[in-house]
Amino acid sequence: MYTTEMGKPDPAKVAAIGGEDPALLEAFEARVAADEFIEPKDWMPEAYRRTLVRQISQHAHSEIVGMLPEGNWLTRAPSLRRKAVLLAKVQDEGGHGLYLYCAAETLGTSREQMIEALHSGKAKYSTIFNYPTLTWADIGAIGWLVDGAAIMNQVPLQRTSYGPYARAMVRVCKEESFHQRQGYEIMIAMANGTPEQKAMAQDALNRWWWPSLMMFGPSDENSPNTAQSMRWRIKRDTNDELRQKFVDITVPQAEFLGLTVPDPDLVWNEAKGGYDFGEVDWEEFYAVVRGEGPAAKERMEARRKAWDDGAWVREAALAHEAKRAARAAA
Ligand code: BYC
Numbered sequence: 568m569y570t571t572e573m574g575k576p577d578p579a580k581v582a583a584i585g586g587e588d589p590a591l592l593e594a595f596e597a598r599v600a601a602d603e604f605i606e607p608k609d610w611m612p613e614a615y616r617r618t619l620v621r622q623i624s625q626h627a628h629s630e631i632v633g634m635l636p637e638g639n640w641l642t643r644a645p646s647l648r649r650k651a652v653l654l655a656k657v658q659d660e661g662g663h664g665l666y667l668y669c670a671a672e673t674l675g676t677s678r679e680q681m682i683e684a685l686h687s688g689k690a691k692y693s694t695i696f697n698y699p700t701l702t703w704a705d706i707g708a709i710g711w712l713v714d715g716a717a718i719m720n721q722v723p724l725q726r727t728s729y730g731p732y733a734r735a736m737v738r739v740c741k742e743e744s745f746h747q748r749q750g751y752e753i754m755i756a757m758a759n760g761t762p763e764q765k766a767m768a769q770d771a772l773n774r775w776w777w778p779s780l781m782m783f784g785p786s787d788e789n790s791p792n793t794a795q796s797m798r799w800r801i802k803r804d805t806n807d808e809l810r811q812k813f814v815d816i817t818v819p820q821a822e823f824l825g826l827t828v829p830d831p832d833l834v835w836n837e838a839k840g841g842y843d844f845g846e847v848d849w850e851e852f853y854a855v856v857r858g859e860g861p862a863a864k865e866r867m868e869a870r871r872k873a874w875d876d877g878a879w880v881r882e883a884a885l886a887h888e889a890k891r892a893a894r895a896a897a
Contacts, residue, residue, distance in 0.1 A: 587612050599800050604730035607673040614797055618792065620674050620727050622801065624681045625664040627667035628692035632685075634660045635699040635716050637709060645703060652749050653706065659742045666739065686871050688858060695782050697860025704757050704771035710750015712779040712817065718743045719813045720783065723803035735878075751820065758824040765825070772821065773829045780844075780851045783810040789849075815841045867877075 591610050598605065605611055634645075634657050641657065644650035653657035668678055695713055700706065718740060725736040757768035784790055784806040798800040814833075821828050832845035855863070 599728050602726070602728075604733060605853075606647070606730045607726050614795070616674050617800075618796060618799070618801060619732065620671055620676050622796075623667055623671040623674075623729075623897055624676065624684070625691050627664045627671060627681065628685045628690055629696065630660050630664035632696045632870060633713075634664075634693045635866055635869055636696055636698070636862070638705060639700050640703060640706050642671060643703070644706075649753075656710070656746050656749060659746065663735075663739045663742070666735040667732075670729075670735045673731050682874065686867070686874065686885055688867070691856065693782055694852060694860060695778050696853040696866060697855050697863045698774070698778050700861045701774075702767050702771060702818045704753070704767040705775065707750050707753030707757055707768065708771035708775040710748075711754050711820070712750070712775050713782070714743050714746040714750060715817060716779045716813050718747055719809050719816070723809075726800075730864050754824055754826075758826055768824065769826050775849075776829050776849060778855075780810055780813070780847050781855070783807075783813070785849070786847075786853070796885050811841055813843050818842055845894040 582627050592612060595605070595609075595611060595615075598609075604613075606787055637653060637657050637660075643671065668681060671681060672678060685692065695716075700709070721736050721743060725733055725740060727733045727736070754768055754771075757764045759765075784793075786844050787793055787805045787807045790806050793802060793805050797805065818828055818833065830845045832843065834843050835841075836843045854860070860866075861878065
């Protein structure tokens with residue numbers, strides 16, 4: 568062997584790991600295994616970077632599109648207090664989207680690329696936001712169930728292996744827990760109100776229960792990304808593990824409200840220390856993922872319109888920055 572080739576990795580091995588340098592990959596995997604955070608300027612495998620951009624940008628899109636179903640009730644909240652609380656919550660969701668876009672940008676993608684992917688339908692966002700909010704009780708159900716499911720998923724993400732994503736999650740989780748409580752408080756008021764109000768609360772639970780379980784993604788056996796994301800500690804729990812935890816925590820909350828979870832197969836399993844529950848309608852899930860959800864078209868139109876209507880703000884900010892830079896240069 569010529570001396571210049573000494574120390575070069577075996578090309579067959581390099582190809583098997585996606586063209587990455589095995590020594591760098593080994594050092595990276597050791598850091599992940601030791602629960603160290605990976606930071607933007609650290610070396611990382613391209614597939615790790617791609618997975619993070621995919622997950623974080625989709626998470627950001629979910630927060631932004633997620634403002635729409637609740638925004639629908641801002642002008643119709645039943646009291647000034649309810650309106651102020653809901654307004655604060657919807658603004659928080661916008662903030663979450665912004666932290667997450669920033670976290671994704673540290674991986675080398677741009678805000679424009681991510682927004683373009685959302686608007687052209689290439690990027691996904693959570694299926695849950697493709698369902699309509701028909702009554703005020705839906706606002707309670709979203710806070711209780713949707714934010715409740717989001718917390719279940721996001722608390723472990725505070726220990727995800729990519730530093731900027733993990734740190735964004737700390738504040739997001741604090742705010743989500745306020746959101747969950749505001750939703751549950753609405754449900755308590757409705758469930759203890761007039762018979763009509765209690766019926767509205769039950770109807771909202773009936774419509775939001777199954778879509779909330781779908782938020783956790785496909786079952787583990789049908790989840791193409793989970794195994795690798797668990798190895799890289801991007802995900803700390805599988806989709807089914809989180810779904811189970813959510814059911815176990817939420818069913819007693821429904822009982823406290825005096826409401827019935829719409830699942831005839833739901834039963835406490837003493838041996839496993841958790842509930843057995845019915846199968847999610849996966850056909851519906853995949854149809855909504857494909858963009859066929861009941862409010863999908865409306866959601867995308869609203870996002871595209873907001874982007875177009877906001878063009879003047881972006882132009883004004885750029886013009887201001889150009890003037891400031893010119894003054895500084897002079
Ligand atoms: N909806 O291999 P899998 C909020 C996609 S917002 C749509 O299991 P992964 C709030 C998945 O992307 C909170 N698509 O994927 C805001 C993948 O497709 P691609 C949002 C879904 O990534 C406002 C394919 O199916 N939270 O709380 O390992 C108001 C196969 O899935 C869904 C997050 O975004 C879905 N439900 O696991 C109120 C959490 N599920 O990308 C509240 C961060 C799966 O390969 N994300 N898909 O084309 C995650 O934790 C993970 O990405 C998931 C999926 C658990 C969602």
